[in-house]
Amino acid sequence: MSFSRQPKTFCDSGIVLRTHKLGETDRIVRLITREHGKRSAVAKGIRKTTSSFSGKLEPFTCSRVLLYEGRTLDILRQAEIEVSFHQLREDLNQYLRASVTAEIIEKMTVEREPRPELFDLLIKGLELLRDKQELADFTLAFFEFRAIAACGYALRVSECANCSSKLDEGYFSIELGGLVCSRCRQRGKAGRLLKIKDRTIFLLQWMAGNELGAYPEAAFENEIRELDFLLEKVLEHWLEREFKSLRVMHALKDQRGESQEEILAGDSIY
C-alpha cells in the first residue's frame, strides 16, 4: 500500500499577480486561479524570445492555464489568454493602480486556498480600471473597500463601530474599522482616529450599499483622496503588511506634486 500523493494536472482560469526570475530562462508565476486559489508555478523557458508562454503570463493577464500540481511549486504546461488587460500596461497610472489591486489580492490570499470571490473581484476591478480611466481613483478606492469586506473586516459605517449606537460625529477608528460616536471617542475606546468630512462619510455609506461597478452621481474628488488615505491605513492595520506598490505609487504622485500628506492635516490623526 502506497501513501504517496498522486500529483495531478488541472485546468483553471488564473490572473497573474506577479512574476519572479528563476534560473537562466524560467520564471515563477504567481497567479490567483478561480477554483484552486493562489498558486506559484514555474513557467519553463518563458524568458526565451521564442517561448510560447511569453506575453501570455504578464502581470494582470487572465489566462486559461494548465497546471501540473507539485509539492510546493506547480509547473505550467499550457496557457491561453482569456483577457490580456494589455491597456493597463500601456499607461503608467493604470499600471500603478493595477499593481495595487494585484498586491492587495496577493497579500489577502493563502496559497492553494480557493477564493473565487476575490478572483471575481480582481477581474471586475481590472475591467473597470481598463474601461473607466477617468474614474480610476474612485475605482481603486471602491476596490479596496470591497476587498477589505471580502476578507471579513467589513467597515462599520452606519453605526458606532464600538457600541452600535447612532453616529453623531465624523471620526473613523482604524483599530475598530469603522466610524465611532462621540461617547466612545471621549472615553478613549476607539484607538487611532481620523477626522473625516461629512461627504466622505456619505461616500463610505454609499459604498456599503452598492457593488463595485456602480458610481455615485456627484463628483467626489477631494473625498476620494481622503477615502484612499483612510482605506490604506485600514489595509495596513488589518493585514499587518506594508503595501509596496502603494509606496511606489505615492512616490510617483509626490514627483507630480500630489503629496498624500496634504490630504489630511497632520493634526487630524489623534
Place this chain on the structure above:
Amino acid sequence: MGVYAEPLERVIEELSKLPGIGPKSAQRIAFFLMNRPEEDVAALARAIFELKAKIRFCSECYNISDGEKCSICMDEKRDPSLICVVEEPRDVVAIERTGNFRGRYHVLGGALSPIDGIGPEELRVSELVERVSTGVTEVIIATNPNSEGDATALYLAKVLKPLGISISRIASGLPVGGDIEYADEVTLGRALGGRVTL
C-alpha cells in the same frame, strides 16, 4: 562534523552557495578542483579574488568596468549624443552583439516594479536625466518588452520629454524563427502595428 576533511567541507559549502549548484554538484566540483594542478587552482582563486577587487561600475554609464570608465565610454568613435538605456549590464552585451549601435549606453540597474517596491529612486534615473541634459540629442529606451520594462519606458519618456530630445523605444513583435500560430494576441498586435513596407 562533516564527512570530509574540514578544508574540503568548506569548499563544498562555499560552492553550494552559487546559483544552480546543489550539494551534489558542489561535491563534484570540489573533487575536480582537488585533482587539478596547484597552479590551475591558484589561477581560479586569483581570478575570483580580482573579480571582486577590480570590477566596478563605469562612472558615466554604470556598465561593468575595470577602470573609472568602461571601454565603450572611453571609445571616442562612439557617438556621445546617442544613448541607449538598458536594464542590466548583460543587455549591453546583447545589443553590442548586433553591431548595429554606435552610441553609448546607460544601465538603469533594474526596472520599475511597484509590487516589489522598486520605484524610480531605486534606479539610476536621476543620473540619466543629468547625463541627458549635457549634449545628448537622442535616447533609445531598450528595456525588456515586459510589463516592468514597458512601465519603465513610459516613466522615462515622461521624465525626459521636457528636455526636448528625441526619445524612441525599441520595436517588439515576433521573434526570428518563431511561429505565428503560437504567438499571443498582444505580441501579434504589436507586430502588426510595427509592420514594415516592402
